[in-house]
Amino acid sequence: MQAPPSSNDPGPPRRGFLKQFATGVLSAVVGIVPGLAGLLVVFDPVKRKQMGGAGEPLLVARFGSLPADGVPRRFQVFADRVDAWNTYRNIPVGAVYLRRTSDNKITALNASCPHAGCSVGFSSEKGLFLCPCHDSFFLVEGKIATASSPSPRALDALDVEVRNAEEIWVRFRNFQPGHKEQIPVA
């Protein structure tokens, strides 16, 4: 401990500085490299894309299962999903509300709330969608119902197609919650 601090090192000053500099640089190298290899793996999820994020049409329900009274009904959406190394075939990936309008058209709404992504329920007494998390209310056609609703936008409408007169196909997509505009989750 009696040795003088390094700044007062009695050795030749130039050589001493070079050695200190080299030691510092090399320490930084050996310290950083293992971390860099780890960072690559940690940041791997950034490159992942959601399967089916483009919204290919999925068969969700048949015409007969929808009441003609205009009350929305909830249906699960089944699709293939990849979860890291696992590939799942035909598993529930979300839910939609389907509604038959008076002119016999079908509308589809994504059942997750655009505010924070909670699952929205339909109250038949009030005739409104209600998000149980932060009390957002939506009309049957999806628009925000009350001024106090914290949701930034209406429920997300999805494209619907009726095939073979009775199959209801929905382009199921998720949008990022919390934004005024619809930004697809990719």
Added chain:
Amino acid sequence: MRFLFDWLDRRTGYRRLMHEALNENVPGGARWRYVWGSTLTFAFFMQVVTGFALWMAYNPSSQTAWESVYYIQHEMWGGWLLRGIHHYTAQFMTLLLVLHLMQVVIDGAYKAPREVNFWTGIVLLMLVMGLSLTGYLLPWDQKGFWATKVATNIAAITPVIGPEVQKLFVGGTDYGHHTLSRFFALHAGVLPALIIALIIGHIYLFRRHGLTPKQPLRRRDAPFWPDQVFCDVVACLAVLAAVLFLTVWTHGAELGSPADPAEQYEAARPEWYFMFLFELLKHFPASKTFLGLNLEVWGAMILPGLMVGLVVLMPLIGNWKLGHRFNLGVLAIGLGFFGVFTWLGYAKDAANDSFKAAKAAADHQAERIVELARLKGIPQSGALTLLREDPLTQGPRLFAQHCASCHRYDGHDGLGRPGKDPSSAPDLKGFASREWLAGLLDPARIVGDHYFARTRFAERSRMVRFVQNDVAEFDEAQKAMLRKVIVALSAEAGLPAQTTLDTAEATAVSEGRALLAHEDMRCTECHKFREYDEDPDSPDLTGYGSREWIIAFVTNPAHERFYGERNDRMPAFGSDGTLDAATLGLLADWLRGDWPGSAAPMPSAP
């Protein structure tokens, strides 16, 4: 800037700490022989950093451990690099521990008052061995699974409490989810925590007593910074460079095929640093006893225990006049022993052909599972399912087990081994392909080894008479017709390797079909083809060689659709319950070269 540092120093006193850390006196100046402790600390730091990153991607359960490591190795950014660094640094840690121990013993740094520090070092060595052992199992591949199983089974031979000790390690009676959870908790939690605590104690005691210089001193004393730090950091850089070199050279750590408790694994070997124990055990059979304990207990526990005991006693023995020399002798004998038995283990394997074959088969399977996982994705039941349902993997095994006592596949038993007895039934490589059928209809080959030799059809069947008498006399026009018949019959099989050919020659196929049914070619005198045959006693040619046809044939060759009562010795594998439908399907798919990925071999005449 200076103000900021002053502010920080007044509150933390970091300058004094840095000064203490960096100005440790090095008696006799910096020397390369003092670097080992620092390289070990660095190696441990690398393992912690890479280990945390691996932790974020690893999943310990018997359906996800291999799968998540596969994902790290083959799908994630830099995953192979990360695994490789973690794997090779572990190897280097073992090596550096031995070097550190050698330097301490040779320089006499274990002597009073440094006994306690020496002992903490020995405990650290044991803990690092524990990290190696637990880490080896985590990928849950065949190699790690079987090697670790041996280690925990050795724990079970502990007198009296063995079975309970084993259950504690394994987390139950058998390997499974809890084995992985326990090993992972030990590997990533308990052992590193103990190591960190002991490293702190180890360094504290080292600083308390100071460095034990190598005598005589060559230069005057110098502070730790910068000369010794420079030596240390260069040594760390060398370790890092070696690790990176090995990682890139071997493309990271090996990942075998997923652990399968039902599948014998002949290539099971421990890592190199446990190879001497593996070899040692062969010389201590459990069937013999010494002093009331079986020899395996002596070889696996008492002898290594005595060796460790001697090392622990080194500081006390060192007080004796000749103690230091005695300790050096113990060290030399220990290392020599380690070297000889390690060498013996590897030399035996290098001369062992069945081990080499098992290793090659294991490597092959490891490649195949990766191909399958990429092509099909991994089902929830785990990657093992992919292998169990893979014709390319299972076909050869099933063939060797059930078919090869009579049949051959390209002259071997399916797994590449020559058959024991001469074949008594056709060689089925390329069955129903054009080449295979051309051989069957060749007067020179029909009773050859690859077809009807040693079957009852060789002597008195109408098929053999037809080929040897009639086909042998065919003129050029008839030979051309026969070629079309072969093309058409082979197209019935719809072999994947012939799909392009069959489509391109669709005209020849349809002409051949007409000829096959025509009385001039005489096929339908005995065989049925599409149309009804009132007296069938020869195999149906409709769909010949197709998946359905092969399954039905193997299910019962004596069915009236095939040989009926004329069936030779072939058992009804399906009807008698030997093989179930899924297994028959695997066999049929393999014979037809019908599997995902790896190009099916083009059929060739046997």
